Amino acid sequence: MPRRSAPRSRRTNISDVATAAGVSRATVSRVVNGLGTVDPELVARVRAVMEELEYTPSGTARSLSLGVTHTVAMIVPDLGNPMFQKLLQGLTNAAARDGYRIIVADSQESLEEEAPLARELRRRSDAIVLAAPRLDGPELVELLRQVPPALVINRSSQDGLVPAVTIDYAAGISALADHLRELGHTRIGYLQGPEHSASSVYRQERLVEYVADRSEMELVLFECGSSMSDGYDSWPTVRDSGVTAVLAFNDVVALGLLGRLSEEGVAVPEGISVVGFDDIQFSRFSAPPLTTVAVDHVEMGETAWRQLQAEMGGAAAPHAETHFTPRLQARRSSGPAPITPGR
Amino acid sequence: MPRRSAPRSRRTNISDVATAAGVSRATVSRVVNGLGTVDPELVARVRAVMEELEYTPSGTARSLSLGVTHTVAMIVPDLGNPMFQKLLQGLTNAAARDGYRIIVADSQESLEEEAPLARELRRRSDAIVLAAPRLDGPELVELLRQVPPALVINRSSQDGLVPAVTIDYAAGISALADHLRELGHTRIGYLQGPEHSASSVYRQERLVEYVADRSEMELVLFECGSSMSDGYDSWPTVRDSGVTAVLAFNDVVALGLLGRLSEEGVAVPEGISVVGFDDIQFSRFSAPPLTTVAVDHVEMGETAWRQLQAEMGGAAAPHAETHFTPRLQARRSSGPAPITPGR
DNA sequence: CTGTTAGCGCGTTCAA
DNA sequence: TTGAACGCGCTAACAG
Numbered sequence: 001m002p003r004r005s006a007p008r009s010r011r012t013n014i015s016d017v018a019t020a021a022g023v024s025r026a027t028v029s030r031v032v033n034g035l036g037t038v039d040p041e042l043v044a045r046v047r048a049v050m051e052e053l054e055y056t057p058s059g060t061a062r063s064l065s066l067g068v069t070h071t072v073a074m075i076v077p078d079l080g081n082p083m084f085q086k087l088l089q090g091l092t093n094a095a096a097r098d099g100y101r102i103i104v105a106d107s108q109e110s111l112e113e114e115a116p117l118a119r120e121l122r123r124r125s126d127a128i129v130l131a132a133p134r135l136d137g138p139e140l141v142e143l144l145r146q147v148p149p150a151l152v153i154n155r156s157s158q159d160g161l162v163p164a165v166t167i168d169y170a171a172g173i174s175a176l177a178d179h180l181r182e183l184g185h186t187r188i189g190y191l192q193g194p195e196h197s198a199s200s201v202y203r204q205e206r207l208v209e210y211v212a213d214r215s216e217m218e219l220v221l222f223e224c225g226s227s228m229s230d231g232y233d234s235w236p237t238v239r240d241s242g243v244t245a246v247l248a249f250n251d252v253v254a255l256g257l258l259g260r261l262s263e264e265g266v267a268v269p270e271g272i273s274v275v276g277f278d279d280i281q282f283s284r285f286s287a288p289p290l291t292t293v294a295v296d297h298v299e300m301g302e303t304a305w306r307q308l309q310a311e312m313g314g315a316a317a318p319h320a321e322t323h324f325t326p327r328l329q330a331r332r333s334s335g336p337a338p339i340t341p342g343r
Numbered sequence: 344m345p346r347r348s349a350p351r352s353r354r355t356n357i358s359d360v361a362t363a364a365g366v367s368r369a370t371v372s373r374v375v376n377g378l379g380t381v382d383p384e385l386v387a388r389v390r391a392v393m394e395e396l397e398y399t400p401s402g403t404a405r406s407l408s409l410g411v412t413h414t415v416a417m418i419v420p421d422l423g424n425p426m427f428q429k430l431l432q433g434l435t436n437a438a439a440r441d442g443y444r445i446i447v448a449d450s451q452e453s454l455e456e457e458a459p460l461a462r463e464l465r466r467r468s469d470a471i472v473l474a475a476p477r478l479d480g481p482e483l484v485e486l487l488r489q490v491p492p493a494l495v496i497n498r499s500s501q502d503g504l505v506p507a508v509t510i511d512y513a514a515g516i517s518a519l520a521d522h523l524r525e526l527g528h529t530r531i532g533y534l535q536g537p538e539h540s541a542s543s544v545y546r547q548e549r550l551v552e553y554v555a556d557r558s559e560m561e562l563v564l565f566e567c568g569s570s571m572s573d574g575y576d577s578w579p580t581v582r583d584s585g586v587t588a589v590l591a592f593n594d595v596v597a598l599g600l601l602g603r604l605s606e607e608g609v610a611v612p613e614g615i616s617v618v619g620f621d622d623i624q625f626s627r628f629s630a631p632p633l634t635t636v637a638v639d640h641v642e643m644g645e646t647a648w649r650q651l652q653a654e655m656g657g658a659a660a661p662h663a664e665t666h667f668t669p670r671l672q673a674r675r676s677s678g679p680a681p682i683t684p685g686r
Numbered sequence: 687c688t689g690t691t692a693g694c695g696c697g698t699t700c701a702a
Numbered sequence: 703t704t705g706a707a708c709g710c711g712c713t714a715a716c717a718g
Contacts, residue, residue, distance in 0.1 A: 013695055024705045029697060037703065054489065059467035061695035064710050071446065080641075082425070089422040090448055101464065103414065103446045106435055121444065124402035124414070148395065191657060203457040228628055261630030285571055285602030287630030298423075319357045323648070367689045372713060380687060404711030407694050666715055 012053040016256055021049040032057055054210020071101050072120035072308065073128040075114065077197075079106040081226065082252065082280050087131055087153060087319060098309065100126075111196060122147040126278065127312050129304055131152065134196040149311040151304055160318020162317060163307040166298050172293040172326035173206040176247055176275050178327060179291065185245040185273065185336035186217050191224035191234055191257070193249035200249050203277065207247065224253060231256025235305045244272060244337045251276035251283045251292055257313055258333065259287055267333030279329050291334040293326035300324055355396045357383060364392040375400055405678040414462035415445050415651065417472040418457065422449040422541075424569065425595065425623050426640055430474055430496060433644020441652065443469075443629055454476060454539060458486045465490040470651050472496065477539040492654040494647055498680060503661020506650040508643050512542060514671035516549040519618050522634070523670060527680035528588040528616065529560050534567035534577055534600070536592035542594050546620065550590065553643055574599025577606065587680045594619035594626045595647040596634055601629055601676065612678030622672050636669035643667055 014032075018025040019060060021040055030038050049055070061262050062071045063120040069117045072095055076084040092102045107114050114135045122128050128147050132154040133140055144150050150162045157164035180188055187340035190207055193200030204221065211219040220241045221286055231253035238246055238257070248254035254276030261268050267272060268288055303322050311319065357375075361368045366385055372378045374389040406412045415438055419427040435445045446468055448459050457478045465471050466661055471490050475497035476483055486500050487493050491503050500507035533550055536543030547564065554562040565586045567573045574596035581589055581600070591597035597619030604611050611617060611631055623638035631653070646665050654662065662674060 011695095014697095015695080025696075026698075027703090028704060030704090033697085035697095039703065042704090056462060056466055058407075058695050059404060059463075061710090062697080063467075064401075064407050064522045064694090064712090065696045065698085067710070069403060069467075079428070079435060085422070085425075085428040085444075088447070089449065092422060092447060093451070096448065101446050101467075103444050103447060104431070104435060105439065106432065106443060108436070118404075119399060123399055124406075124412075124444075228624060232628070255625065255628055259630070259632070262630045281571060282625045283600065285575070285598055285629075287602070287605045289602070358711080368691065368712075369691095369714080370687090373688090376713085382687065385688085401711050404694095405713080407696090407710085408712045410694070615716085684713095 004010045005183065008152065011058070012055050012267070014055075014220075017046065017049050017053060017055050021046045024333065027181070034267055048113065051228065051324070053101070059276065060086065066103070067125050067126060070099055071103055071125040072127045072129065072305075073103045073105065073118075073125040074131060075105050075107055075117055075133070076131045076136055077109050077254045078109050078226075079104070083250070083278055084131055087296035087304070088302040089201055090298035090303075091129060091198060091305050092301070094302040094305035100305075107134065109134060109194065109196065109302065115139070118143055118147050120149075122150075127151070130155075130307065132197070132199065134232055136196075136198065139177075149308065153309045157319055157321040163311050163315075163319035164321040165304045165307065166321060167295055167300075167321055168323050168325045169202040170206045172277060172295075173203050173247075174210060175328040176277070177207065177210045177292055178292075179330060179334065180245045181272065182336060183245075183273065186337070187243050187245075189220045189223050189238055189241060189243035191231065191238075191246060191248040192251050193224070193253075194226050197226070197249075203249065214337050226250060226253060228252055228256030228259070229257075232260045235260045238272075245334065246272065246274050248274065248276045251278045251290060254292070254333075255282060255286055258288075258290065262287070268333050270338070273334040273337070276333050277326070279326075283329075284331070286333070288332035291331045292329050294329050295324055295326045348580075349403075354361075354401070355398050357398075360389065360392050360396060360398050363396065364389045380463050385591040394568065398582075410461050411579070412469050412610040413442055414446055415470045415472065415648075416446045416448065416461075416468040417462065417474060418448050418450055418460055418476070419474045419551055420450050420477055421569075422447070422451050423525065424622055425545060426593070427474055429623075429640035430644040430647070431648075433641035434472060434648050435644070437481070437645040437648035439539065441469055441648075444649075445486075452537065452539065454478060461486055461490050461493075465493075470494070470655050472651065473498075475540070475542065479539075479541065494651045494654065496643065496647055500662055501666040506654050506658075506662040508647045508650065509664060509666055510542070510638055510643075511668045512545040512664050513549045514603065515620060515638070516590075517553060517657070518636055518669065520550065520553045522673060522677065523588045523590070523618065524557070524618065526616065526677060530563070530586050531560070532563045532565055532581055532584060532586035532589045534565050534574065534581075534589060534591040534596050534640040536567070536596075537569050540569070540592075545591065554636060567592060569593060569596060571595055571599030571602070574601075575603045578603045581615075588677065589617050591617065591619050594621045594623045594633060597633055597635070598625060601633065605630070611676050613681065614678040616680070618677050620668075620669070626672075627674070629676070630674035634674045635672050638667055638669045 018028045129147040130152045152164045156232045211217045276292040279292045283290040361371045431478040473495045487505050495507045544598045554560045619635040622635045626633040
């Protein structure tokens with residue numbers, strides 16, 4: 001792309017500075033990067049010219065030359081979800097402390113887009129983070145093989161193929177289930193998350209096991225989703241099922257249901273108990289405050305950065321998987337089971 | 344940076360493909376970009392080699408050569424704030440439809456970091472979005488001059504210097520104030536936002552004007568902040584002030600206060616009315632649902648993208664400023680003023 | 687239709 | 703201590 005005619009307004013580059021200062025480009029480069037030993041007088045001259053010409057080095061050219069972009073990509077299934085926003089926040093700020101920037105993309109829950117998106121982003125970055133990928137099994141493994149260094153959040157490390165940051169869903173679900181059982185609930189419901197959400201599947205599986213181990217307990221599954229309105233809309237079905245407690249896929253859904261119960265005049269927890277998962281910011285302040293299990297997603301994002309850094313440094317496989325264990329936050333949305341069940 | 348020794352594992356590049364396919368790099372480039380007319384047989388051969396060698400073009404090299412990164416930077420003061428997350432979501436997804444990616448940075452409310460951050464990011468992107476910059480006045484103008492194309496959100500276009508997307512705070516505040524006045528409130532409070540937040544200042548100024556125009560009304564200002572806990576903590580002071588209605592800087596703060604009122608056993612709106620600003624997702628579901636003014640931040644992000652695109656296309660100054668007018672959402676957190684004020 | 691070549695802006699080796 | 707020259711990977715103008 002040789003430039004024939006003068007462009008509208010070309011950015012001043014290293015050559016402009018070199019010429020104006022009467023030195024070579026190498027010297028300008030040295031001054032900019034504070035390298036080598038440059039004559040103080042030249043340094044001053046170059047600095048002055050840089051100032052005057054408002055010179056700032058091209059990040060693109062530096063990246064090409066150095067082979068490093070100081071950029072990391074992150075793909076999330078839904079940027080609108082507070083949980084992913086927190087992960088992004090943790091990752092972004094942790095990476096920033098080491099001089100790295102984050103380039104984000106929203107796969108919008110699309111299975112097909114995930115792989116091409118990851119490949120594209122990986123070409124402009126030094127590493128990639130896949131948060132709760134919807135891709136699974138061999139396809140996920142294949143993708144991860146193509147884009148190292150990579151890290152997955154919310155998924156196992158795929159047999160040590162890549163580092164991973166995960167949540168111990170089993171522990172979280174057990175804590176919530178124990179809590180409900182101790183309150184006397186025997187017939188409980190689970191509001192399922194989105195179709196391709198691995199975390200919803202994990203949570204449900206653990207719950208099924210839990211109930212299977214205890215003959216006095218029953219579990220009712222409800223198709224739901226991940227939004228507040230999904231929780232809101234679930235009420236009629238939940239009511240007709242006669243469960244005395246509901247475990248929602250996540251806090252957002254649980255809060256949606258609480259809103260509906262308030263509108264319907266159903267007392268919580270006297271009429272029904274509701275518990276969530278995540279302990280998002282708003283759960284502590286809802287009316288009544290929501291019982292849930294707490295996961296620090298910001299810290300997860302920070303941990304992801306640390307592990308990714310090790311990976312970029314060239315850590316050998318198999319790679320570590322950091323588990324986060326959720327802590328029960330018993331609040332007022334859960335209480336003793338009614339003597340007379342709703343049915 | 345001439346490469347002397349063989350690196351650990353070099354990425355296959357366009358030359359590798361060209362050699363393996365027995366063609367020139369130019370031909371490979373044409374095949375990759377679907378340009379010109381290439382012999383179908385060669386196309387097939389090149390494609391096959393690309394597949395075999397798992398070749399993917401370097402984004403960095405393309406950017407340098409083309410002079411375009413297809414990346415836009417966005418700086419926000421606080422990634423943890425749901426409002427900025429929504430803006431990011433709108434911008435990211437709108438830009439993605441046109442093949443652009445977003446690189447995000449969190450200035451963490453730091454006045455000093457904003458300018459250097461913006462300059463740095465602008466070197467790796469084609470344009471920049473400053474969301475609610477904390478920088479102001481001549482300093483902001485100077486920064487904007489240095490990093491075109493740029494767009495500001497939540498700030499005026501600085502006399503047409505750059506395009507802007509703004510919220511009509513005056514209209515929103517007036518709507519809320521009218522609403523409270525019609526309910527009979529004459530002594531109202533305002534919970535202030537963060538120190539350098541222009542939006543908080545605008546809102547407060549409008550409120551001061553509003554009250555000044557109506558001799559029967561009184562306004563009490565409270566130092567507060569932008570988090571739920573700030574709202575939560577404000578209660579003792581608010582209570583002692585004897586106001587019958589509180590207008591919070593934003594919904595997050597208002598929800599924090601509602602949570603506290605619930606804990607304290609203060610009836611809302613019978614004991615006190617609370618209103619917010621933004622209409623975030625959770626406000627419709629709080630108990631009681633929060634009266635507020637609605638602003639579609641996702642749409643604002645999308646609009647920002649459209650205006651920025653025009654700017655990148657070389658639109659002439661002065662640049663447009665798109666106003667968003669908030670709509671009143673009267674819900675159950677506001678009601679008639681108590682006959683006997685709290686004092 | 688294809689190959690040769692210059693150039694994007696910068697970092698860095700090597701010789702002076 | 704400084705500068706000339708090469709290379710990073712790719713695109714585009716030009717010649718054949």
